[in-house]
Amino acid sequence: MSIQSLSRGGTPRPSANLPFHLKFSRCVGQFTARDQLARDVACFLDFEDAVSSWNCRSLQFRHGFDTYSPDFVAERSDDVLVIDAVGQRRPPQWIYDAVTREGFTYRTMSRGDLDPIRLKNCNDLLQCSDGEVSLGDRVRLLSVLDQQSSLTLAESLTVFQETKPIRGLANMVVGRFIEIDLDTALIGPETVVRRYRG
Known part of the structure; x- marks a missing residue:
């Protein structure tokens, strides 16, 4: 339906x-x-x-x-x-x-x-996710994650070449290309980034 x-x-x-x-x-x-x-x-x-x-x-x-x-x-x-x-x-x-x-x-x-940590993380991602991620940046990050299974958020940001890194990463989380832990702690440099598994 x-x-x-x-x-x-x-x-x-x-x-x-x-x-x-x-x-x-x-x-x-x-x-x-x-x-x-x-x-x-x-x-x-x-x-x-x-x-x-x-x-x-x-x-x-x-x-x-x-x-x-x-x-x-x-x-x-x-x-x-x-x-x-x-x-x-x-x-x-x-x-x-x-x-x-x-x-x-x-x-x-x-x-x-509403868990306050998750709420803050969700708000932060939505505020940063306006705009598009270039095809090149999306493919680059997913390719690296296929090779290494996970990266820290700080490492992931260095992959972006055409899109503003934080915007690109937030867009890919919101778009369910990648996933991060929204519940344990506020998003930071050591937050682990993986391919979205659903």
């Missing part, structure tokens, strides 16, 4: 006036966030291996005269995950039953579900 085929409501309306400078690679359509927590959940979604694409508030559910659109709809290989970012704002009590009746999986995410 394609995520583009899931829309059951009108065009989502931007509802949060948040400063926004990130370009998500797997967001289908316009990005909107109700609050900062929802924006941070979106950062996690872009780096979730199981998620192939996601969009914002594309499904509208009804319960009597009430309607409600959860924050995100994420397409995975075996199901569709509907997500609400839950802070001070609470989704209606009936939404879990309404989502599961449609055959989807429903999940809420709070601030406590």
